[in-house]
Amino acid sequence: MDEAATIDLNISKDRMTSASTEIHDISIAHSPDSDDAFMFYGLATSKVRVPGYRFNHTLTDIETLNRKAMNEQFYDVTAISFHAYPYLQEHYTLMACGGSVGENYGPMIVAPKAYTLDEVKKLRIAVPGTLTTAYLTLKLFAPEIETVTVDFDKIIPAVVAGEFDAGLIIHEGQLTYTRDGLKKILDLGVWWREQTGLPLPLGGNAIRRSLGTEVQVITTNALRESIQHALDHREAALEYAMQFARDLDPTLANRFVGMYVNERTLNYGEDGREAIRKILDMGYERGIIPHKANVDFVG
Structure with a gap:
């Protein structure tokens, strides 16, 4: 596909009819990091578009996003640390894509x-x-x-x-x-x-339950398409992400993005999902997390 081209995601005829009269404004928040910027490149630059949907982006550090999701349910879609999920699971579910997973590396x-x-x-x-x-x-x-x-x-x-x-x-x-x-x-x-024996799940994207299943699925599919678009157009997506690459030259930025935006970002895989549940269960069992996590995914 030509880089100048855009992608309009396919949605149902009923949704197209509704979209002609209604715009869903979806607020999205993520960290000001090169990997997150790379991931959201398609949506942020309108290379990926969904008829009837408008995505508004905010960049904030991850601990602030964790707190806002926990205390205010401020954004429709928000990057979170997996550790934060049990504290906000009543109002958010995890998207099945968009996560950062360390394959034998991490903090x-x-x-x-x-x-x-x-x-x-x-x-x-x-x-x-x-x-x-x-x-x-x-x-x-x-x-x-x-x-x-x-x-x-x-x-x-x-x-x-x-x-x-x-x-x-x-x-x-x-x-x-x-x-x-x-x-x-x-x-x-x-x-x-x-x-x-598992990868280390670090952060993911959560979406507000109150949006309803249809909006959740359409929005999650849009994020997955944005990730795929960035992977398919790596050079342009990296150029965009470089503005958020603190103290990294292009070579290191490419390496960093590769660590945290890859096939697992499109799909956690069974072991990835197991790892998310495992680390939260261990945290609960050892008294670090006061709430047992009920992990569910959309999309």
Whole structure:
């Protein structure tokens, strides 16, 4: 397909008739990261369109999105950490696409010097938010560890400045921490694989239940088509995503996007869905999450 072309998703004749008189405004919120930008490229640039639907995009950090979904049900579609899902499951269901899954990689504990795993459990660690899946995985690894919440993009500078013994890094920091002289103490994606044999599910997209099944399915299909469009037109989608690639050159941005936007982003797969349920069940069983998760998917 020519890059200048757009895709109009097929919907039913009844929906076309309704769409001619009614516009569904769907509010979408995601993180200001290159992987999320890549994923939503098709919808954000109107390369993917749905008759009768208008998608409005907001970019906000993931911990803020977790809180807004939990406390306000503010957006129709919102990126969330899987850890946050049990807190908002009454009002949102998970979309069956759009997730970030670590295949034997994930959030990392980094520090200015090397520590053993026993030593790191006694450190004071900066974390990007207590509703992030990174935090949940850290607590599964070491329930007793002391943590302090810091904005995710300020963790590396704070650790370098000596404000914390170590930091739990997410997003692009996973590829750039060595520039600041930091050492990897533990990759939690590797640890999780060793413990469970599963990939590490980090974040996904949730959609408001009150929208109803038809709108949920159409919107989820639109997101899946947006992801596929970006994968099919990688160069243009990467160029768009580069404006959100903090401190990454095009080579690293391409690598980062490849880590978190791939076939699993289109479809979690059975083991991916199992991993989502597994990490939330473990969190509940170990007293980290107060609510048992009832995981369901749309689309």
